[in-house]
Amino acid sequence: MIKLLDVSKVYNRTGTALDRVSLHVAKGEFVFLTGHSGSGKSTTLRLIHMSETPTQGEVRVSGFSSLRTSRREIWKVRRRVGFVFQDFRLLPGRDALDNVGFALEVTGTPKKEVRPRAQRLLSQVGLSAKGSSQIHELSGGEQQRVAIARALASEPLILLADEPTGNLDERATRAIVELFWEINAMGMAVIMATHDLELIRKYPKARVLELDQGALVYDSSTMTKGD
């Protein structure tokens, strides 16, 4: 499903963000990607989303290779990979239903089907009664649910979440992670970047990948801490 083969990413201004990382994430896996700030978590997610191209190595996502996928074809990758952010990135001038509907519209859903499908996606994330709420009227946890519903609009195979609970309280955090597990149970691979080790400990079934200064230093599926 996802393969990083000896991948490095060097930025002109800030230097090496990822250093010869190789990893494989299978279909339906739940992965916590952890590490300190600046360890390369976001860069890894952006490489999988193909928002970035590796300086060295190859990223393969659901049959697409970073070496052969042109910018014109990127949209095909994006429809297989949902993405949610810490700051939600919702459109403020639209209500919750419209935010999800917008994603459906721009990915080619027939106009007639947009509203009912957006409504179903909101129900799936537990917001069936909040469709007409403006974004600023929703709590942080609710806004993140709208963002997740939007990420699910193209029925992706992979869901990437970059510190999705960073702006949420403990209760909302727990609810969002539970939602990710529900989504994962439907067969979708979930990779969630977080530096919250307490949270990771609560989900021992999840695979944990740890990055440190751009290098993969721990993979719970193949090694024990300290290897």
Add this chain to the structure above:
Amino acid sequence: MASPLKEALSNFRRSPLLTGLSSLMVGLALFVVGLFSLAAYNLRVALSTVEERVEVEVFLRDDIRQVDLDALTETIETLPGIEEVQYFSKPEALERAIRELPEIADVSSDLEVNPFPASIQVRFLPEGRTTETVETVVTRAEEYPFVEGVRFERDWVERLFFLRRIGGVTAMVLGAAFASVATLIIGAAIRIAVFARREEIFVMRLVGAKDSLIWRPFLLEGAVTGLVGGVMAALLTWFTHQAVYHFLFALEWIPMAWVWAGIGIGILFGILASNLAVRRHLREV
């Protein structure tokens, strides 16, 4: 997905203030160009009216034979840039003098001999109104022994042509400067409008919208902004023209081809500026 045009128009409805302001900025920028065009066109018209009066008059001896007159007329007519060569006999010269200066009528009745010589009057085509063409006519005419003299206002003609050259260069430089400023303003206006919607572009790219689907509404919106701005500029220029015409002095309206060209340029700039602005934001995801 709604049609791109509908989407572009719905963006106008969604943020009427911003899109309205962009159109207004485009309109005002093109209005400045429109005013300049109006002034430049009227100066050109005024100058060409004066230039039409550039003429050479060749005075002929009284004993000129018809065959010599024909030879002279043919020589001058075949020179490039000549519009018309007109012969005035002695009686016609007198008649013309009386028409232009009625006092002569009283004196002329006392005269035994008509003192006005026959002449040919040479007029020039617009492309022939140059110092060189005028001087060629004068030189060729003076070569004939039956030519008594040639009249043309050398200083006046030279000054006029100098004025035309200065006017042409000034119009070109000022026009280019106005057009550049208008281009920058239009570019900025459209970029602001696109910048305000960068989050939409971000989300489109994020969820996997095709590039063509992202571009089209923005390009159309740029075209509509340019069109609205162009029409606004044309109307403002028209109202200014009407105000000057009715309250100050008679002013010619610019050719309609210029108006269409202005609106076309507005649309083109709108599309180009949108293209550049969207391209920049597309790189972010």
